[in-house]
Amino acid sequence: MSAARRTQNGASANARRTSSSKKGSSGASSRRTSANTRKTSAKRGIPRRRNRSTLAFLIALGVFLAAVWTLYPVLRLQYQQQRQVASLEAELEGLKDRNSQLAEQIDRLKTPEGVEEAARQNLGLVKDGEQAYVVTGKEDPDRDPDAVDAKTRSAQDESASLWTRVLDALFGMR
DSSP: OHHHHHHHHHHHHHHHHHHHHHHHHHHHHHHHHHHHHHHHHHHTTOOHHHHHHHHHHHHHHHHHHHHHHHHHHHHHHHHHHHHHHHHHHHHHHHHHHHHHHHHHHHHHHTSHHHHHHHIIIIIOOOOTTOOOOOOOSOOOTTTOHHHHHHHHHHHHHHHOOHHHHHHHHHTTOO
């Protein structure tokens, strides 16, 4: 019985060796086949990994473009409103400054010296014994509110940053 076991064990060991050598040879042939497949697909110019990465890139690009297409109108409207609010706030500050200047002028005109100064400048009145001279030429741009507004706008345009100019172009401002 022990001989039979040995034979069986020996036979089974031989069978294992034979099957493992077959596995090894079949594994090598399968490796060769996959290498050949890679070579042929590489010869065609379409490697499998590159196909998957290209497909993934195209899908990601499509999702990105769809998101941009969807969000652009909302972002444009928000940017335009922010710019309008900033412009209105700057205009409000200018009007507050003008209002304070007018309040100072009113306070000055409530005094006799202020009334006399206004009469001399605006009406050309003089005291007894004085002579008035009228000088013609350029007007004072500080007295013209339109010129002051134009100066303010040009200063704002010069101070606009590159980023603001790019966003204005992107969202169709101006």
